[in-house]
Amino acid sequence: MNKTRSPIVQALLAEISTFDEAAAYRRMLPAGCYTEPEFFAFEQAEVFSRTWICVGRVEQVAERGDCFSWEVAGEPILVTRGEDGEVHALSAICRHRGEIIPCPEKGRALRCPLHFWTYDMQGRLAGAPRMGDAAAIATLRETVRLTQLRVELWHGFIFVNLDPDAKPLGPSLAKLEPLWAGYEATGVIDVPPAMSDTPLPWNWKVQVENFTDAYHPEFVHHGTHDFAPSIMPGDGVRFTDMKPGDNAIVRSVPMKTPDGGMMKDGWGPDAAFPAIATLTPEQRSRVTFAMLPPGMTMMFAPGTIAYTLIRPAGVTATYAGSDRVTYGGWLLPRSTIDLPDFRDRCAAVREGGSKIWAQDVPVNVGMQAAKNSRYLPEGIYGSLETTLQQFNVWLLEAYKRADQATR
Template sequence: MPKYDAEFFKSLDSSILDVLDGETLPPECYTDPDFYEFEKESLFSKEWLCVGRESWVGEAGDYFTTQIADEPIVVARARDGNLYAMSSVCQHRAMLVAEGHGNTRGFVCPYHHWTYSLKGDLVGAPAMNKTCNFDKKEHSLPKFKVEVWLGFIFVHFDINAEPLAPRLEQVTNAIAGYDLENAEGPRPGDAPHLQWNWKVMFENNNDGYHASRLHQGPLHDFVPSEQASFPKAPKGAAGYLRFNGTTHADASFNPTQKAVLPVFAGLNEEQRNRMTFANIPPTLSLVLTADMVIYMILRPTGAGSLEMDTGVLVAPGAMEDAAFEPKMEMIMNSTHHIIAQDWHVDELVQIGLRSRFAKRGRYSWQESAQQQFNEWLVDRYKSHFFEQAPRIFESEVNSEMVD
């Protein structure tokens, strides 16, 4: 039998019970390289993956590269004005055809100078004229489906994938006042290499339980854990929410505890008296305050590691304020203090999950977002496994017959 069999996947049902009855996922889901390989097929190969912001490729010829779950990706704005996403792996000898970001007329593999258009089509292959039955059309970069949601670029490895936006209606409506399509912000800097499982990061980003404990103090006490609430996600939804009431309107993570940047114009009174947390697994997590949105794009690199692009968005025109930089510095000094606390805990959680004494724990009501995350995960784990099960069984039978 395979390491993860039908009995194992059926045991995950206890993680999708009501939060007061349920338990956490098994520790090996966070630590085992074999399970990570399973996730690459069951999740990352089958879901929409956030790769960046549309503003990063605003002009024809603009491009950027990224990598998610061992797949190198390049996104480009072609001369026709459309966005294209594709593998950045040269179809000759697997050299990457692009690195970093910039503006270009096309992609030239530095190894042997195979040349690709901004759409990924192979347009030049030196000294291949003597190669038998060589057709350039058969050696283009593999293309991915692209969808832009609220200014965020998503890609799907299946070019025939169903659209993402219809399954994000609840999240879209909840954060409509932020007008994220037009929100502004600098491109994130280099992504840090983090030594914990991507799910540990995802869970921390939307965990209401730890807020009043780990972050206790003047930089966070105005977002108390007991004011957390968790709207139930519709069946089949691609994302889920946490609302967290604040002790005063327009609360913000800085020493004044109040917004110092312009408040997003579309927010109503209720929205200005809470913070909103939105997750679109497996790659995008949002923290929305009255005057700033923090977005985190999670890119796993292994069972116990990931890279994460962290950026900020502000209301249109906010960056034109002469005092924008010092105001932002004040905010970021506070958020960096909070992030440091989170990252220290995440690292220790990963160590704990590898222990023989790690167990499936129980939840507080303030962890209801974790139960929603589990629902998203377990549904996909089981669907993929039981889809593959007949082939796994047939392979085992054939193997036994050969033996």
């Protein structure tokens, strides 16, 4: 065990190291994984810093010089469209003495607010006032550059990985590829999510477990989710296998009639976002929920792909942005965006999503609070909880990988 780790983290990792995959299918992770600030710091350093994190969409940096700020594993980053036309992810930490650099106004260079060192959109030093004569500045310009981070684009989503040795993202999401064709045949446009400005008061794992749980909708979402049930005569939830290296945990559920979607009272037959004609009949009759751990969830529905970005800020403080918490996070065809009553339709989707969300909030609060109980069970999983077990295995692998890497 790594000697620099806190005793709390060491004890939790020791407990987890007794789990094999079968144990992860049988029981929940120790409560401390959800409650200990030190374990959260370990996750940030070893899980969020070594996995691909979705930070936004290419539309946000459509033109050269565009920039947005984000945070990955607590690190401030800048996502830019460089002079070379490519998307870049840069550490926002100035190479002079480490101030945090914000995004500039459009058309301006990146400029550190402290001593006004400037950088181009690819992070190369452009100017360093009063740092010497032209030759000295020239030397600095040749050698100083904001730290470049790994970037991969996936269907217009920008993913960043702080680990320079990380395996490529694309193959790990292969099982989602067949879902895209029908949406891309029409062409979809991003309506970006607004991030919540107040963190949700639970651990990031509670957030994604709630998302992926096929067992609870029948009970928690009575009235709002009955149209897309996990159990239906002759049909029901379908899970997918998890192969080593997979980074998508997927389930799909049928709808009672095709072409349904989100309405103002939840899932229903008259979707506010009309069904996309180029989708397969199968896609027009099911909703697919995909978790891309640790930082993203997606819903592939007949009328839209809705996504959520999750950014933990503390062990029980989780920022999220999408229709489940805030407005947006929708990929939509132009034909939908051009509808004269598009705003009303967005409002209906938001209303339906927030009714579902309002049902989830108290159970998430309860799940988080119970992690402090001395009576917390190890858990008993049923057949509708396959995705939760798959997430356990994913976490177990991530924790063990981190533990072994630093022994």
